[in-house]
Amino acid sequence: xxxxxxxxxxxxxxxxxxxxxxxxxxxxxxxxxxxxxxxxxxxxxxxxxxxxxxxxxxxxxxxxxxxxxxxxxxxxxxxxxxxxxxxxxxxxxxxxxxxxxxxxxxxxxxxxxxxxxxxxxxxxxxxxxxxxxxxxxxxxxxxxxxxxxxxxxxxxxxxxxxxxxxxxxxxxxxxxxxxxxxxxxxxxxxxxxxxxxxxxxxxxxxxxxxxxxxxxxxxxxxxxxxxxxxxxxxxxxxxxxxxxxxxxxxxxxxxxxxxxxxxxxxxxxxxxxxxxxxxxxxxxxxxxxxxxxxxxxxx
Ligand code: ASP
Ligand code: MG
Numbered sequence: 590x591x592x593x594x595x596x597x598x599x600x601x602x603x604x605x606x607x608x609x610x611x612x613x614x615x616x617x618x619x620x621x622x623x624x625x626x627x628x629x630x631x632x633x634x635x636x637x638x639x640x641x642x643x644x645x646x647x648x649x650x651x652x653x654x655x656x657x658x659x660x661x662x663x664x665x666x667x668x669x670x671x672x673x674x675x676x677x678x679x680x681x682x683x684x685x686x687x688x689x690x691x692x693x694x695x696x697x698x699x700x701x702x703x704x705x706x707x708x709x710x711x712x713x714x715x716x717x718x719x720x721x722x723x724x725x726x727x728x729x730x731x732x733x734x735x736x737x738x739x740x741x742x743x744x745x746x747x748x749x750x751x752x753x754x755x756x757x758x759x760x761x762x763x764x765x766x767x768x769x770x771x772x773x774x775x776x777x778x779x780x781x782x783x784x785x786x787x788x789x790x791x792x793x794x795x796x797x798x799x800x801x802x803x804x805x806x807x808x809x810x811x812x813x814x815x816x817x818x819x820x821x822x823x824x825x826x827x828x829x830x831x832x833x834x835x836x837x838x839x840x841x842x843x844x845x846x847x848x849x850x851x852x853x854x855x856x857x858x859x860x861x862x863x864x865x866x867x868x869x870x871x872x873x874x875x876x877x878x879x880x881x882x883x884x885x886x887x888x
Contacts, residue, residue: 596813597624600784600806601821603635605880606722609672616730618821618883619779628813630784630806631726633718634669637662638785638799641715648700655697663690666721673729682728689717713794716743716786719802727781736777742805743794745769745812746787754863755797757808758790766812782809804864807875811867818868819887820860821880826888827852841888 599622601615619629632638640662647655666686670679693714700706720741727739747761770776784802789795797804803820810818827849830838844852846869850862860875868875878887 594626595624596626596628596815597622598628598630598806598810598813598815598818599821600630600802600819601632601726601880602802602823603632603637604823605821606631606633606726607635609669611880612669612673612726612729615726615821615880616733616735618880619730620733620735621883624816626778628780628782628809628815629726630782630802630809631719631723632784632802633722634665637665637718637722638715641718642711644697645700645706645711645714648697649704649706651701651704659690659694659697666725669725670728673725673732675732678728678732682724685724686721689720693717709793712796716783716794716796719783719785723781723783730779730781735779737779737781738773738777740769740780740782741786742783742809743786743788746805746808747790748787748795748797749790750795755787755801755804757867759812761790762808762812800861803860807860807864807866807868810873811871814871815873817874817876819876819878821878821883823880824877825879825882825885826877842886843888 599619604611605615606612619627633641640658644655644658644662647658663686667683670682670686673679674682696710696714700710720743723739723741727737730737745762745765747758747765749756749758782805784805785796786805787795787797806818806820809815825840827841827844828838829835829841832838846865849860849865853860853862860877865875876887879885
């Protein structure tokens with residue numbers, strides 16, 4: 590066993606970290622949590638993954654507009670970093686992000702020359718949003734006096750991707766988590782983990798597929814043997830029916846995994862059943878909660 594302690598995993602999606610004020614809000618939620626050990630899985634800032642996909646596609650069809658989009662993306666991150674981190678820390682992070690943008694620009698230039706985007710280029714580039722977002726949140730938590738370290742999930746999570754989906758290599762991932770952990774003997778109580786990204790067995794950057802951060806939360810819940818997983822989103826929880834069709838639909842306090850799967854089957858906006866599987870196998874309770882109403886218990 591890697592971590593014998595009692596971890597709680599929290600996942601925040603893109604709308605929860607859309608801009609500096611939302612990052613502050615999320616940091617406030619984390620700082621006020623009662624548990625000692627928390628792993629926070631975070632998505633890219635909202636719209637960033639879409640933009641990254643778009644710039645790759647534009648470069649491949651030789652649309653110069655990709656350069657403007659890239660410049661906007663860089664500026665959006667620069668603003669978030671300078672607003673959320675103290676100056677010296679901000680400079681360090683901006684330097685790292687600048688290096689990433691140089692890589693991104695190089696790959697896009699190659700894409701331009703080749704007039705096509707490889708899957709590898711797409712997998713590498715679309716994951717950067719989470720890499721930046723996790724470092725911004727971790728840096729901001731530190732600035733608020735919450736000792737935090739960030740984890741690049743590409744160093745830990747090993748998956749195989751095939752036409753039938755994503756398969757986690759649990760043994761390899763647990764092994765890498767152990768290595769990551771032992772390189773940090775003084776591990777802070779809060780870890781911010783990149784959602785969505787992973788590595789292939791031979792070490793290439795890959796992703797869990799669009800909207801993969803819930804899956805990341807469930808996987809890290811399993812790897813850390815977490816007590817609970819909280820999915821922080823923009824709805825109050827799970828409703829008994831679609832409130833637009835059924836006016837007296839109510840918010841459910843709780844439901845079983847089976848009931849959740851049934852609701853998902855009928856199209857409810859709960860977590861995707863496949864996404865929950867790692868948590869279900871280990872019977873880890875999943876809480877669906879509203880980032881904007883943290884006092885509500887959710888479902
Ligand atoms: N940022 C990724 C996406 O937009 C993953 C996620 O947010 O769950 O698909
Ligand atoms: Mg998203």
